Amino acid sequence: MAASATKQSLLMLASLLVLIGVATGSFYDSFDITWGAGRANIFESGQLLTCTLDKISGSGFQSKKEYLFGKIDMKIKLVAGNSAGTVTAYYLSSKGEKWDEIDFEFLGNVTGQPYVLHTNVFTGGIGNREMQFYLWFDPTADFHTYTVLWNPLNIIFLVDGIPIRVFKNNEANGVAYPKNQPMKIYSSLWEADDWATQGGKVKIDWTNAPFSASYKSFNDVDCCSRTSIWDWVTCNANSNSWMWTTLNANQLGQLKWVQDDYMIYNYCTDFKRFPQGLPTECNHN
Incomplete structure (x- = not known):
């Protein structure tokens, strides 16, 4: 009888630990939905988040933490079908007039045409460092x-x-x-058909609305972060090798493959845009 009770207690404890494990690292814990009037929602016990866009509004969310360095992962499945004129933005940004920012933006396209992955880096409120890519897979078919x-x-x-x-x-x-x-993580799905697809030539087809993008498997284990502007930024003491990571030889080969085969715009080769000379960093890669 005692053995049976002990076994039952252990099973209850194991179940409790599983529940705690599911809750830990959930979107409920990590993010706040900030706009969209119900168009962004969290599902599956905090493991899935979706943003939607219709003719009235898009939607978005932001992290509870601020980060000052980190290795941050998010799995995203983008708007499927005719996504022309939509932008799914996923980025880190600080505040103020001289903000810093690290951007992923996914520019939708008409059915059968590739998404454009737009990247940028802002320092002190100055960007103009765009690089754009096609992807080597369909980013709407599954999470990447x-x-x-x-x-x-x-x-x-x-x-x-x-x-x-x-x-x-x-x-x-x-x-x-x-x-x-320090920067927070932001993401949003919004209308940008004045510029996003072929320079704004292709407009959103609202008969396809609502549009939807999905997120899962957020991971910020390797990071330095804080939960309030009044707190010190603290790092994960058990895993800091990422803090001094640069590309190894194999990764440099992968980078060359992507940039040779899939990069469609590079500000560092746009001499027409910078007739007085390319930005300084372009000569120190």
Whole structure:
């Protein structure tokens, strides 16, 4: 009888631990839905978040924490079908007139045409560092992992673990680098048919609304963060190798493959845009 009671207690404890495990790291714990009047929602005990867009409004959310360096993963499944004129934005940003920002933006397209992955880095409120890519898969068919690895040495953009872009710390050459302003994570699904698809030539077809993007498997285990502006930024003491990560030889090969085969715009090769000379960091890659 005692053995049976002990076994039952252990099973109850195990069940409780499973429940705690499910709740830990959920979207409920990590994010606040900030706009959209019910168009963004959390499902599956906190493991799935969706944003929707209709003719009245888009929707969005932001992290509860602020980050000052980190390796941050999010799995995203983008708007399927005719997504022209929609933008799914996923980025880190600080506040103020001289803000820092690290951007992933996914520009929708007509059915059968590829999404454009738009990336940018802002330092001190100045961006103009756009690089754009097609993807080597259909980002609407399933979830794929989009990662920002931001440390004192470089910012690495990765897709399914494959680096697509690196922005190096070039302070030694007079280029500002984001290292002092903590950033929150933001994401939103919104209408941008004045510019997003073929420079605004293709408009949203509202007969396809509501549009929807989905998120899961958020991971910020490797990061330095704080939960309030009154707190110190603290790092994960058990896992800090990411803090000094740069690309290894294999990853440099992957980066070259992506940029050779899938990059469709690079500000560092746009001489017409910068007739007085390319930005300084373009000469120090």
